[in-house]
Amino acid sequence: MELTSAPISERQLSASKRSDILSGAMQEFLANGYAATTMDRVAAAARVSKATVYSHFQDKEGLFMALVQQLQEQKFQAIFGLPEGQSLQGPPGEVLHHLASTMLENIIEDKPFQAFMRLIIGESGRFPELARAFSHHTPRCLLALLKEYLGEPSGLGLKDPEATARIFIGSLVHYVIFQELLYAKEVVPFERDRLIKGLVDLIVNSST
Amino acid sequence: MELTSAPISERQLSASKRSDILSGAMQEFLANGYAATTMDRVAAAARVSKATVYSHFQDKEGLFMALVQQLQEQKFQAIFGLPEGQSLQGPPGEVLHHLASTMLENIIEDKPFQAFMRLIIGESGRFPELARAFSHHTPRCLLALLKEYLGEPSGLGLKDPEATARIFIGSLVHYVIFQELLYAKEVVPFERDRLIKGLVDLIVNSST
DNA sequence: GTCTATACCAGGATAGAC
């Protein structure tokens, strides 16, 4: 009925503006953090007027929350979206090596995701809900996947698969935070593959 | 000569003000981050006028740098200041367990240090020099200590002590970042001792 | 829904008295 003809152009216009604004917000928040980002610059980056921003989002905080939630879903797919949970076939050592390699490669290559990590950790004190949402969403899935794989009796049959999964993920994530986000790669360099090799050996050898 | 009598009162006054300002700055920067902290609030927290702050520090950035450098040294001693590098005696499993336990306990108890971690990571994009200084200072020492211990032929005699040291530290630091800073303890709880046990077992078993 | 223009407030930094 009338709901389809006239309002559509408005709604599509609105939706495209909304996504423009989110793009601009992403650019600014990831580059400057929450407090240092101004609504003027967001509006400018989105090529929209400031009033338009405020017509789509209640205030700066609302825009920030919406952005982070969007990024969470996008980035999770991009980074951990291994093609269809393929991590189940093959010998344990190779599977783990491949998984670690892919994770590190994807994250280290993706500078916006690193900015996102900085933002989530940096603002976690002032936006605890965002941090909780992130914890619930992104790493919980990876943890569950890995925990299940490590616990299979047909595979390594470890004593405490969840502890091992946390050590695996923790070592890799910390490597990124330390070497990349905190520039330790310039201060105490360490080859990516050496960490992965050491980690996989540790896990595989401990089960024999 | 004259340098000792008259100027001393001025200098002591000045020095105590300076430390007052740094205290106030610590309170504000750790609570609000860099951008959201105002010089007014720093001055108020230090119970000093704003002009006094500017007489001791060139600008906001200079104050922030000075603060972070001070915190770095303080916190490093408080957290990793194991009594006199005592981590060399005893059976490997116990030494590692004790070290991990002490580290986690100290960091998890110390909320200001967690705020400091948030700050360093969150601002590492905008203050790379601080991040580099931090990497050079704090974790490098711990890494060197642990690497040496793990490499001793009389002990575990691991293939790649540095990789193992990084896995050890990385697992623990990531545990803090994830469980505490990002509130995963409320979302995906996991007992501290279980991680430590799993980690130590992994390392000890792999060498046999 | 979108823009232009503006109200209103607060921040960083300084000048000048003591």
Add this chain to the structure above:
DNA sequence: GTCTATCCTGGTATAGAC
């Protein structure tokens, strides 16, 4: 060196025309 008072800029948010 320290304070009070102030300048200027730039922030968030909104009012009113289209």
